[in-house]
Amino acid sequence: MEGSTQQVPRLRGRAEQVCAIGRHLDAVAAGRPAITHLSGLPGCGKTALLTVATAEARSRGFRVLTARSARLERDFVFGVVRQLLESTVFEASPEDRARLLGGPAAFAVEVLEAGPSATAVDLHSTFHSLWHLSRFLAEGSPLLLVIDDLHFADSLSTQWLDYVSRRLSGQRIGILTAGTQDARGAEPGPYGKAPGVTGAEQLEVGGLDAAAITELVTDALGDHVSPEFVRTCHTVTAGNPALLEGLLRSCHGASGERLDPCRFGARELATTIYHRLEQEDTALVALAQAIAALEGTDTDLELAAAVAGLPASATFWAARRLREMGLLADTETLTFTERGIQAAIACRLTPQDLHTAHAKAARFLNGVHAPCARVAAHLQETRQVGQDWAVHTLLTAAREAIADGDPNTAVVHLRRVLHEPLPAAQRDEVLYELGAAEIHADPPAAVHHLSMVESETADPRRQAGIAALLAGALSECDRFREALNVLQHAVDRLDPEHPELASELETEILYLSRHDPHTATTVPQRLANLRRRNSSTPQARRRLNAFVAEHGAVALDHMSAAALRRLALDSTPPGPLTDLGELRAFGAVVGALSNLEEYDLALQICEEVLDDRRRSLPLATGLASAYCADIRYQTGQLTAARSDAQAARDRLEAFEIRRGIIPALLDGTEMRLAAVQHDTEAAERLLARHRHISKTTYLRTCMALHGRGLLHASLGNHTAALTDQLDCGRRLERFGYVDHPQIPWRVPAALAQFQLGNHEEAILLAKTQLAFARKRGLPRTLGIALHTAATVTEDARSTELLTEAVEVLGRSQAKLEFAQAQAELAVRLGGNGGHEQAATMLNQAMSTATSCGAIALAGRIHQQLHSPATAQPQVLTRREHNIATLAAQGKSNPEIAQALVLSRRTIEFHLTNIYRKLGISRRNQLTQSLVGSTTPTPF
Known part of the structure; x- marks a missing residue:
């Protein structure tokens, strides 16, 4: 790290911003969260302010890591992160490197050593590892992460910065970024997102004021310039430092009479620069325009020569001369020294010029076999190339993005393909691929594009595939009935000529029918009819059996738990989850095993999907993480459950998946976790998010009502809790579910009735739940029902029920519920004189609660154990x-x-x-x- 004696540069007219940066550094040094984003037009001086901040930080003893994004590098995975970290890590001594990359930071080396085409395969683990590496770097001194041109940063780097921003409390780590919005030639961040890190303080960098402009003009040209000329400089540049510098540079050597204010303006600045270039050689103009058109740091001499149409020797000379003139930076890649120069040269380029330049760049890079992603980035800036190689490149880049688990990038490339002239058959194929990708990135658009293909194709197998995808997209848009209509229409067309295809779609109908009460009641009959047909493919039969296992685990049908367990395991999808049908089968298998309380098996299947996340759909890894969180909640592993829930949330947010059954499952788990841990802050936040639950009758509405009711109960609002649980129960009955193991609404409803003094109603609910639980014969479900019945029963049988609950839960994996029941039984035993036994049980319960991560429960048990009343309880x-x-x-x-x-x-x-x-x-x-x-x- 550089020494503390480095001189901090001075900027005119930026006192306010410099003071804000100073406060930012003070906060970092004090361990307070500090995130600042400099925002302004190109050339307004953001980079200069970052330079000042960097120098000031180093003078204070900070370690400063810097990065600068570029438009054509925004598809390079973790490109900004690598710029920030790799030099520090790999320039360290072997001992320091081993320390930095040890422990939780070990996975960071996979990102830092990866090439530009590598992909991050595990967002949560990778983010976690990179975060710990950053913490190690901040051990000796405060750490400042400085990123310029954040609006061009790759998606995963910005996501990691968001990840870091939520963990800065108590850490001497700060983030300082700069980015451009709504400026010509500078697009927003990846996939339309505005630049800036979540929660950042926005520091606006506007134009310089008149006093600063006067100082700069007189410093550059002398005191002989007229006030009118200074005012004109201020007007035509709007105080933009880069534009002003370019203007003043063009005035050097001019006589006083030539400094006519009427001659200068934005276009005049371009004229001045072009005049200088044209006076020397037209090759300078051609090269400057090529660099301005491409506007990327990856423009080397060969690429620039191809775009400018210059021989290699002429390009080499022109680049050297532009550097001598102060227009090009002295770097390996060809970039202008100032954004103002870039803007002035680009000012004369028409949209056709930009199209031509990027088309030439793409053609050249394709000819030298550059990575398809890099070629496709240039093709994105063109309107239409009209050649097969362009279509092939875009399709290949899209398929590579899908293989890398990035459907958003695939959608961008596939949409661009549609601007090319395509034969009808190929256009249908592109629409099909686009719709398949959009299901994960933009479901409404997927519905539109798949509908276009669905109405045109005549191939039966393609009809079935499109119908399944279209139904999946519609279901992601909460349009279940339309989805079912699409599937049924396809079945009617395919059956009886293609019974196997029809059976596959009938299986899809079964899966979607569960979510709407108007069709849920038809599931048993549909299921029976489909099982009798025996005309489906092995894959369809496996998916059907997965549904049968899940349905049986919920509906209490005639199959035994052991038979359902075997059926679920035999129906587990092999290999990566690459389509929605396999995803639904996976969810059914895990749901069945979880409902059968085969938690270890369910968790193993989820972890296998997460291990193969590189080849699985984003929805698959999100669902697997959500199920892991739910399973660990049910088995009392609350800390791990929270971690899994956050991993699932990060995965879904990374692909902007905010609706559908997977977010609903995750919401339910998060609500139950907040309720059981008595996390008031989280409970109130979740209640605010779910204040207005959809009026639809879909199954996930029942999950939301159940979770919200638990939150109300945890906050002491038993009336609201009862209302939600009873509403949940009524809705479930419309689905034909008299009892649902994932949504045991009668348990919290009985407790709420009891708290409200409605004891007879509470006892009736508890007895009904206990009857269903005894029928299921599953230890966790039965133990919870027994505990509930014991709580609301006030006769001599109460202690008997509670004793049985402790015995049953002790044989289950439900450690949290076991600790709760054991603690309550201990209090009762103590009240009957068994003080020693009660103390032993309370200690055991407190130990179990602590191991579960249930700190609030452990605290209540500790208070009970050490309260004076415990010694002689009445x-x-x-x-x-x-x-x-x-x-x-x-x-x-x-x-x-x-x-x-x-x-x-x-x-x-x-x-x-x-x-x-x-x-x-x-x-x-x-x-x-x-x-x-x-x-x-x-x-």
Whole structure:
């Protein structure tokens, strides 16, 4: 790192921005999150401010890592990240390098050593590893990441910066970026995203004021310039430092009378520069225009010569002369020293000129066998080439992007292919591929393009494939009924001439029918008919069996759990998940195993998909991560569940997947995690996100209602919790689900009824759930139902149910629920005199809760274990405690009976028991006695 004596350059007219940068560096040094984004037009001085910031940071002892993005490098995976980190890592000594790349940072070497065409295969692991490498680099001194031209950064680098931005608290790491928006020739970031890191403080860099312009003009040309000339310079440049510098450079050596303000303006600046070039040699003009048209740092002499139409020798001379004139930077690639010069030269280029330049560049690069992605980047800047090689290049680049798990880039290339003249058959093929890619990037567009193909093709197998894709796209747009109509129409056309194809689509109908109550009730009959046909392909039969396994695990049909388990395992899709049919089968298999509480098997299948993420669809890895989170939640691995949920969220956000069954599954898991951990902040945030749940009757609405009800309960709003759970139950019944293992709504509904004093309703719900749980015979499901029944039951059978719940949950993988039930049973045992046994059980429960990551539960158990009341507990039932509390408040027996909807005789009976348990004889002794009493609280 450079020493602290480096001189910090001074900028005129930028005092406000320099002060803001100073505050930014102060925050970094103090370990506060500091992200600043400089935004302004090209040439406004953003790069100069970054230079000042870099020098100032180094003078303070910071380690500064810099990178600069470029338009034609934005498809280079982790290009900006490599610029930031690779030189520091690989220039380090072997010992330092081993330390930097050790432990959690080990995976970073795969990114830093990869070539431009390499791809990141595991966003979460890679981001995590790169983040730890950054933390290691910040150990000795504060670290500042400086990125110029962020609007041209590759997608994964910007995603990593977003990832880092959420983890800066307490770290001496800062991010300082600069980017251009809405300026000629500078597009937004990848796929239309605006530049800037999430949460960044926006620092606007506008034009210089009149005082700064006056200083710069007089410094450059002397005091003899007129005020009118200075005002004109300010007007025509709008205070843009680069434009002003170019203008003043063109004025050097001019006499005072030639500095006529009427001669200068934006176009006049271009005229001045072109005049200088033309006076020397037209080769200078040709090369400058070629560089300006390509506007990328990867423009070398060979490429520039091809675009400019110059011999190699002439190109070499022209580049050297442009450097001597101060127009070209002294770098290996051909770039202008200032953006103002770039803008002035490009000012005379027409859209046709730009098209021609990029077409020449693409043709040249194709001829030298450059990577298809690089050639395609130039083709994107053309209107139409009209040659087969261009179509082949774009298609190859699109297919490579799909293989690399990047459907967004594939969509860009495939849409560009459609601008080329294509034979009808090839156009249909491109539309088909485009629709398949758009399902993951832009489902509404996929519907449009696949509908065009669907109406034109005559091939039966293609009809079936398009119908399946179109239905998948429609379902991603929440248009389930239309999706089912598409599939049914295709079945009607294909059957009976093509029974195997029809059977494949019938299987797709089964999968989609589950989500709409109008069709869900037809599933059993459809399933029976399809199984009788026996005319499907092996793949279709496997997908059908996967559905049968999941349906059986939910619907409590006649197949045993062991048979369903075998059927699910035999139906697991082989290899990578490369289409929606395989994705649905995968989800069905994992769902079946999870519903059968075969958690280890389900988790193993998910992890196999994640291990093969390079060849699987983005939806597949998102679904696998979401299922991992759900499974680990059910098995009490809360910390791991949160990590998996974040990985799934990152994956879905990376591809802008915000609707459909996968986000719904993930939302449900996140809500349950927040509720069980009593994370008030997360619960309130999730409630705000799900305040307005869709009025649709789709199955995922039930999942959202169930999760929201749990959040309400965790915050103490039992009325809202009950409303959501009962609504969820009513909707599930419309689907034909009297009991659903993924959405056990009766459990929280019973607890809410109990908290609201509706004890009979609570007992009825708990008994119904317990009956279904005993029928399933699965330990987690049964244990939770037993615990719920014990909680709402106040007779002698309550402890018996709770004891059974502890025994059943102890045989399950539901460690969190086991700890909850064990803790509650311990309190009851302590109330009956078994203090030693109660203390042992509480210690065991606290240890289990801690290992689960349930800190709130462990804290409550610890408080119970060490409270004075634990030594000699005076246990009242909940009903007794409620009656005693009201009596202590001065309520009469009739008032208590009315409040709790009980008879007066019942109140008198309970008060007699209360007096006996508390060892008192008068009503006025209740207040003091209740202080030392306990009531069995559900953990």
